[in-house]
Amino acid sequence: MSTLSERLAAWFSTLTWETLPQRQRELATLRLLDAFGLMLGGSTSAASAIARRCVAQNAIGSAPGFAALAGGVAAHCFDFDDTFPESVVHPGSAIVPTALAVGAARGADGAEILTAIAGGYEIAARLSGAGGRHFHVRGFHATGVFTPIVSAFVAARLMRSKPEAAASAAGLAASMSGGLLAFLEDGSWSKWLHVGWGNLGGVLAADFASAGFRGPLGALDGRHNLYEAFIGAEIAGPADVETRLGVEWRSESALFKYYPCAHVIHPYIDLVLAVRRSLEPSSVERIVCAVTPWAISIVCEPRDVKIRPRTAMDAIASLPFQVASALVDGRVGLETIAEERLLRPEVVELAARVGYVPDAALEGFAARIDVVTAGGIDVRSGTAAGPDADRLRAKFRDVAGLALPARRVEQAIAAVEAFDRARNADAFVEFLAEAAGPPA
Secondary structure (H helix, E strand, O other), X not given: OOOHHHHHHHHHHHOOOOOOOHHHHHHHHHHHHHHHHHHHHHOOOHHHHHHHHHHHHOOOOOOXXXXXXXXXXXXXXXXXXXXXXXOOEOXXXXXXXXXXXXXXXXXXXXXXXXXXXXXXXXXXHHHHHOOOOHHHHOOEOHHHHHHHHHHHHHHHHHOOOOXXXXXXXXHHHHOOOOOXXXXXXXXXXXXXXXXXXXXXXXXXXXXXXXXXXXOOOOOOOOOOOHHHHHOOOOOOOOOOOOOOOOOXXXXXXXXXXXXXXXXXXXXXXXXXXXXXXXXXXXXXXXXXXXXXXXXXXXXXXXXXXXXXXXOHHHHHOOHHHHHHHHHHHOOOOHHHHOHHHOOOHHHHHHHXXXXXXXXXXXXXXXXXXXXXXXXXXXXXXXXXXXXXXHHXXXXXXXXXXXXXXXXXXXXXXXXXXXXXXXXXXXXXHHHHHHHHOOOO
């Protein structure tokens, strides 16, 4: 009997741009636009600069695995990348940097790279969905757990590996899975490295497997498999991964981010911005947020740090801070998490008046707020916004504009939107090199 890794690899090997549903083609292009913009803008961050310098010092910075490492750190370091609500896994910063790095090295054309992105998203959605949020409950960063495996599948596809080698690569990569939520305690940067390191591991696993290095084919569904090891077979497992594969596209659940913060916070920002249009921030006595229980330890506690974030990472994962910033400023953007703006007195004072109550009935990225003023209580509810091409182009201009002049930003957008007809990924390599600047 074949294993899950083998069957997923066989399915992926048959996927072509021509056979992809039109909706999946559109989403693949939007996902490339989103993640590529973050790779460009993220290259200006301190974390990305360190990653590039360390890669260069190893004298193998041009190798696709290390390019995928640097790209993953850049794409994830603003916490502005897309998310699967079911598992809170960020697929774009794993799949797109890997696809671009390996595709460029292998001379793949745009349609082939976009096909790898679409297939990678579907595999990521199904594998991560089988674990739900149980990885986070156990203290693991689920994105770090699944990135090496998904990156391996994507890399193997673009290396044109046979399905058996791709399955071996996934098995090797599963032994590189990991990532602790310890960064939540001190606002440190390990979260960004989980994605970059996972991309490197996935590409190297695909390289080894293509050369004949054997990986455990049952790493996803056999004895001692990933789910059993991390969260326990009695809690979750891969039984439903293949149901209607290629017919039902579970990857459509991935939500783009329009604010640089934990995705579960997004609907609260939307609700507060809507309320702000009809009242003055000074009139708000308090805001009570109904929060799904699994998210409380991530975005609500410890309360003192959430009210007075010490670092950008703290601010990214703070519901009180983000809600207060939205109410004070009327927007949330990259400037919101700049470290010199974290302790503005008016934001800290308002954040102290943003509380929460657990609500197990909330599903996905749903939210409810009670805004209390002297005039009464305004109760509002909503959920995270879906794909919006215009908002994503605006986001691209904001983020990529940190690294490129306006003229080049528009050229980058045009390159993304015509990528299905491109002969290769050379233009993307050039944009990234320009954004990163000369080696430090």
